[in-house]
Amino acid sequence: MKCSACAFEAPIGKFRYLYNARIDSSITMRQCPQCEQWLAVDELLGEAKDVVNPGEAPWGKSAGIEGLAEDVQV
Amino acid sequence: MSRRDKWKSARDAMMAPLGKTKGVKTRESVPEVCCGKCEMWFENAYSSEGRGTCRVLKMGSEIHSDKPTYVLEGDAGLISYFNMDASHCSYFSKMELIDTDGTECSDPLFRRALRQMKKFNE
C-alpha cells in the first residue's frame, strides 16, 4: 500500500491499524509509519484513500441520520 | 514444578522492583537498546509504570547475561520493563513507529507515553 501523504510503500500490515470508521464499512484508519499521518484505507481494495484530519469523516454521516429531520447546525 | 511455584515465579518477577531502593538514577536510565523500543514488547494495560511482557519469550527466559537463555513455550510471557537492557537479546527488533502521545488511548503495541521515552526521543 502506498501512503497518500508521503508515498511510503509497504504491505498494509506495516501501516499501524487504528480503528474502523464504522463497523459496517470497509473504510478504516491506519497510520503511516514514516510520516505518521492518519489515513483512510479501503480494506477491500487495500488502498489508502486520503489523509484524515480531525473533524473529517470520509465514511459519511452517522447511521440513522438518513430519514430524519435536517441535522445540521448552522 | 507445581502450579503454584510456576505462577509464583511470574508474580515475583512482576513485583520484584517494588520495595527495592532505586533512587532517581535507575528510574531515569533508558538504554539505547531496551525492551521499550522493541516491537515484541507489549506494555501492560493494568499499570503504566513501564511493566510489560514479551510476545516471544516466555517465563523462565533470562536476557541480561552475556549468554541469555530463551524459553519459547509456556503459559505466560516474560515480564520486563520498558527501560530494561535488551542489548543481549537476539529477539530484539527495533520499532519503526513509537507513539509517545498520551492523549490517545491504550495501544500496548505502539504506545510508550512515559516521560523518559519522550526525553530520549528529543
Place this chain on the structure above:
Amino acid sequence: MGQSTARTEKESSVEELKNRREWWFVAEKTRSKRLDYLRKGVWKKGAIGGNYAPGIKIDLTFPQLFIDKWQEHEGEAIMLQKAHALAHVLDNIPIFITDNSQIMGYIGSAPHNIVWHWQGISMVNEEIYNEEGIIPEPEEESLEILANLNDYWGGRTAVDKLARVLDPEDAVKFMSGAIGWGTPTSAATYSTKDFDYIFKGFEAILAEVEERMEETEEKLQGNPSPEILPLYDKLPRWEAMQIVLEAGIRYAERYARLARTLAEHFESDPERREELLRIAETCERVPAKPPRNLQESLQFDHFVQVLSRYETFEGAWPHRPDYIHGPYYDKDVNQDKRLSKEEALDLVGEHLIRTHEVGIFAPKWAREGLQGITGTWVWTMGGVKPDGSDACNDMTVAYMQAARLVRVSNPTFGFRWHPKVKDEVMRECFECIRHGLGYPSMRNDPVLVANTVHWYGHPVEEARTWVHQACMSPCPTTKYGCQPMRMASATANCAKMIEYALHDGYDPVVNMQMGPKTGDPREFKDFEDLFGAWVKQMEWLRNILVRTVNLGRVKDPEFFGRPFLSAIYERAVETGTDACDPSNGDRGNAWVTGFTWVENADSLAAIKKFVYDEKKYTMDEVLDALNANWVGYEEMRLDFVKNAPKWGNDDDYVDDLMVRCLREVSRHSKENRCPSNNTWPLLPENVSGNIHYANLVGALPNGRRLGDALYDGGISPGPGLDKKGPTAVLKSCGKFDHVTDGRAFLLNQRLSPTQLSGEKGYQLWKAYMKTWADLGLDHVQFNMVDDATLRAAQKDPEKYQEVIVRVAGYSAHFVDISRKTQDNIIQRTVQGLG
C-alpha cells in the same frame, strides 16, 4: 430606557443562541456574574484522553506532610497511625479562598494541584514518577522527592501486601490488564454516606465514641475472659476516629479564621465582607454541629466529601443532594425567605463547581476508561421517600437549572423516575438533555427498588433510599445498607468470554493461558459445545475477579485502614470496627461490572447462524479469519457484520441468545458470594472502557478487529447496527427481566436535536419514555448533539470547550476525550422518534 433596550438586546441574543442550540453560549449569557467567574476560574482536572491538561501538577506537600507523622507513629495500629498522619495534613495543608466563592474546602495545597494516595499501589506511585507534564517545577527536585517517597512505599502499599497473599496465578492474571480492571483495596474506592447520621455533627459523634470507649474500658477492668480480648483492638480504632473528627473540625475552623481575617483586614467591598463573615460563621458551625440553613448544609456536605478524599481516592460520589439539602432550601427560600431563588441557585451552582474542581491522580487505565473526568460522580435526583411518596422537591429543580448554567461534566445526575413524578420535573430533566448535557440518565425507580430487594434482601424502605453507588448500581444509604468500598473492582472485560471460548482459554493478545482449556472449537460438534465453553470461560472470569476483590475487602482494615470513613459510619462507630470490616453488619451490595458485554451475543449469533445452522463457513475458516485480524477476509467480515443477526433489532434469533447468556450469569451470580455472604450480580456497562480495551480484545465474529472500539453501552446495540429504530431497541432490551437477570443495564441512545426541538420534541420524548417504562427497562441515557457540531469541535476545539457528550455512565466535555472516543460517539446511530 437605555437599560431596557440593553435587556431586550440581551434577551434577543439569547433567543438566537437558543434557536441555534448553542447552549454553552446561552449558559454564559444567562448565569450570574458570580457563577460565570467561578466556572471560568476552575481548573480542568480530568485527563484529556490519557493525559492531564497543561498546568496540572501532582501535589507534593500532602504526601510529605503525611509521611512525617506516619513514620513517627510506625508500629501503631494502622488506623491510628493513619489518623495521626491525616490530622497533621489537615492542620498544615495550605488553604485558600477563591474570590466570589461561598463554599470552602479543597483537596490539595493549590487549585491547580491533583493529589494521589501513595498507600494504595506502588505501580501507581511509579506511574506518577514516569508521567509527562505533572511533575512540579523544579523538576529535578520534585523527582528526587518522588523517588524517595516511592522507595519508602514500595512493598508497603495495600496492593503490594495483597499480591503476596493472593494465589500467585490469580495475582498475575488479575494484573495482566487483559481481563478486568480495578484495585482490590479501599485506596481506590467509593463509599455510600448516610447523611441522616452524619448531620448530627462531629461533636455528637465524638460524644458517642467517648461513651463507647468508657463502656469498653470498664469491661476491660472487669473479669478476664475470652469475650473481652477483641475489645483491646477496638480502643485504638475509636481513638483514631476521635483524632480525625477533631482534625476535621479544626480544618473547618482554619477556613473560618482565614475568612474572618480577610473580612476584617483586607476586603474593601462591603458586600463581599459580609459574605466572608457568613463563611466564617458557617465554618465555625459545621461540621462540628448540625446545619441550620442551606449554606451550612452544603458546606457540611462538602467538608465531609473533601475529608473523605484526603483519606483515600474516592472515584465515585454516591449522593442524593436534592433529598439531603431540600429541607434547608425550603426553609431558607420558601419559609424564612432569607434567600432569594437566585441566591440559592448561586449556592447550588457553586456546589457543582466545587465538586467539579476536585482532582485526584488516576492511573492510565482509569484515565482512559473515564476520559475527561476524575471519577464517576453520578448524583442521584428524584425518586421516592422511604414511605414510597414522591421525593422530588425544589432542590431537584434547582440542581437541574444550575447544571444548565454551569455546564460541568462532573458531577452528573441520574434521575429516579417513578409514576408520580410531576410533569414540571420531567420537563427539567428533558431540558438538561436537550441542552446536550447527556444527563440526567433516566432510572426506573420501581424496577430498581425491586432489584435491590431481590439481589441483597435490603428491606424495601431502605431500598427506597438508594443512590447511584457509582455510575449505575443502586445502594441504600442506611446503617447496614451503606457500602464502604469499591467492590466493583470486579470489573470484567466480558468480550474475553467469547474470545477465550474460541481459543481454548488462551489469550492471543497478551499471549497467556488465561481461562480453562475448554477445547479446540474445530472439534466442537454443535453450537451447544461452543456455548458450554462460553459458560465455563464466563464462570472462570467472574470467579478470579470476585475472589480477588473478596480478599481485598476482608484484608482492607489490615492493609489500608479508614479512620475517617469509620468515624462517619454508624455501624463502625457502634462496634469499634473499621468501616470496611464486613463483620460489622454490612448487608452486602456487591456487583460485577460487565464491560464489553454485548459482543458475546452478537458473536455467538454470527457463529450459530453461519457455522452451525447454515454451514456457510467452517469453524476453521472463522478462526483463520480471526487469527489474521480479518486482514485478507474483508468480504467475509462484512458478511458477518451485515448478514448475521445483531442485538437491538427485535430479532429473537440473537435476542434469545442474549437472554440465555444473562440467565447463565444470573445463576452464577448467586453461586459467587461476597464477604457478607450475599450475591454478585452482573451490571453491564462500559464507561469508556470500550475504548481502553479496544487494543486488548482480539478480532471477534461480530466483525470487529483488534483496535476497533468495542460497543459503547451495557446493552446498547453496536453503533450503526441497530437498523430498525428506537422501539426495536427498547423491545430487544425488554426481553429480559431487569429485576432478576442482573443488577442494572446501561442503554445509550442518540437522538436528533432538531427533531426534538420545541414542545413537540418534549412530547415525542415523553412518549418514548412511557414505552421505556412500560417495557420495564431500568436505565436509558441520551446524547443530543448533532454530527456537525461534534465535527466542528474536533476541528476547532478551542471554540467548543463547553460542548458536553454522554460517554457511557458519565458525561465529558467533548474536547477532553480522545479522537477515537470522539469518533465512536459520532458513529452511534441517531434514532428518530415518533
